[in-house]
Amino acid sequence: MSENHFDIIVAGAGPAGLTAAIYAARGGVRCAVAGGVAPGGQLLETTEIENFPGFPEPTTGPDLMMRMIKQARRLGAQVLQEQLSACDLSARPFTLTVGAKKLTCDSLIIATGARARWLGLESETKYRNKGVSGCATCDGFFYKGKTIAVVGGGDSAAEDALFLTKFAEKVHLVHRRDQLRAAHRLQEKIRANPKVEIVYDHVPEEFLGGDRLETLRLKNVRTGEKKDLAVSGAFIAIGHDPETAVFGDALKKDAEGYLVTDARCATSVEGVYAAGDVMDPHYRQAIVAAGTGCMAAMEALKYLQEKKG
Numbered sequence: 001m002s003e004n005h006f007d008i009i010v011a012g013a014g015p016a017g018l019t020a021a022i023y024a025a026r027g028g029v030r031c032a033v034a035g036g037v038a039p040g041g042q043l044l045e046t047t048e049i050e051n052f053p054g055f056p057e058p059t060t061g062p063d064l065m066m067r068m069i070k071q072a073r074r075l076g077a078q079v080l081q082e083q084l085s086a087c088d089l090s091a092r093p094f095t096l097t098v099g100a101k102k103l104t105c106d107s108l109i110i111a112t113g114a115r116a117r118w119l120g121l122e123s124e125t126k127y128r129n130k131g132v133s134g135c136a137t138c139d140g141f142f143y144k145g146k147t148i149a150v151v152g153g154g155d156s157a158a159e160d161a162l163f164l165t166k167f168a169e170k171v172h173l174v175h176r177r178d179q180l181r182a183a184h185r186l187q188e189k190i191r192a193n194p195k196v197e198i199v200y201d202h203v204p205e206e207f208l209g210g211d212r213l214e215t216l217r218l219k220n221v222r223t224g225e226k227k228d229l230a231v232s233g234a235f236i237a238i239g240h241d242p243e244t245a246v247f248g249d250a251l252k253k254d255a256e257g258y259l260v261t262d263a264r265c266a267t268s269v270e271g272v273y274a275a276g277d278v279m280d281p282h283y284r285q286a287i288v289a290a291g292t293g294c295m296a297a298m299e300a301l302k303y304l305q306e307k308k309g
């Protein structure tokens with residue numbers, strides 16, 4: 001086989017993809033990772049990580065991801081700083097366009113992650129990691145006894161608001177409509193929780209403060225009136241977009257675009273596995289992504305073994 005052929009190619013170099021690469025390389029097969037322009041994934045966007053096991057003191061997202069890249073490379077995986085831009089899963093071996101090259105592989109592991117939706121305000125970017133967060137599970141702990149806001153009205157926003165009441169003294173749930181979209185059961189819990197105040201018919205207009213967020217300025221969508229909330233944190237919970245565009249309709253997806261897998265990370269195409277946030281609408285945590293990355297690689301290795309007979 002040519003040097004452009006790999007037993008396993010992993011698409012995406014976040015915790016899922018790099019863990020898959022570590023297991024694939026240790027499984028003794030030829031493995032390449034299409035790592036995109038900045039290998040490392042979503043954790044490159046964050047500062048403190050306190051919930052990844054093995055780090056008694058907080059580490060940073062970039063540090064954790066650089067360690068994973070180093071580990072995958074040391075074990076023999078080729079971590080390429082190239083984007084996967086096209087993919088033919090209709091014939092075997094699979095053909096992938098990675099950067100300027102055509103690569104082929106017998107098994108593909110998709111770990112392209114998901115992108116949190118943001119509001120798109122300039123001040124939101126300014127205060128990201130300085131009060132503005134896209135992950136309640138990750139950052140809720142930092143808001144003990146504080147007043148915060150959650151933006152959104154669906155299940156995720158309602159779940160985040162309830163989760164955050166464990167830490168925060170008060171949670172404003174800001175929703176652009178006059179009723180929540182969240183499941184009835186969640187709405188009841190929200191209404192029964194004295195720490196949550198729902199602010200209907202409002203959208204964030206600006207995030208204000210000094211070094212960190214201090215005020216969330218809202219606009220009433222009906223009257224145009226402005227209203228300031230004094231908050232030290234604002235959690236944006238308006239959904240995620242799984243990164244699956246490059247696979248077109250080749251693989252089964254759910255209604256929200258997440259790749260559908262069985263309990264062993266197998267997708268609808270034999271030999272193609274998925275791991276991490278691209279197939280996980282529920283947990284969206286680095287340790288879960290790493291766990292499913294490990295599962296996908298073990299299944300891919302088994303598939304290759306069985307294929308060889």
Ligand SMILES: Cc1cc2nc3c(=O)[nH]c(=O)nc-3n(C[C@H](O)[C@H](O)[C@H](O)COP(=O)(O)OP(=O)(O)OC[C@H]3O[C@@H](n4cnc5c(N)ncnc54)[C@H](O)[C@@H]3O)c2cc1C
Pocket residue numbers: 011012013014015016017034035036037038039040041042043045046048049050051052082083084085111112113114116134135138139243246275276277278283284285286287289
């Ligand atoms: C600000 C922030 C803070 C967070 N904090 C924590 C925390 O404290 N603890 C925790 O456990 N989790 C945290 N998370 C969640 C965690 O980052 C994700 O659950 C985890 O990164 C998912 O890993 P993944 O490998 O599935 O995907 P990702 O990390 O999203 O990695 C996927 C990678 O694939 C790349 N990619 C996409 N398409 C292609 C393509 N066509 N070709 C090549 N590459 C491609 C993407 O650009 C990305 O680099 C945080 C997330 C954010 C945004």
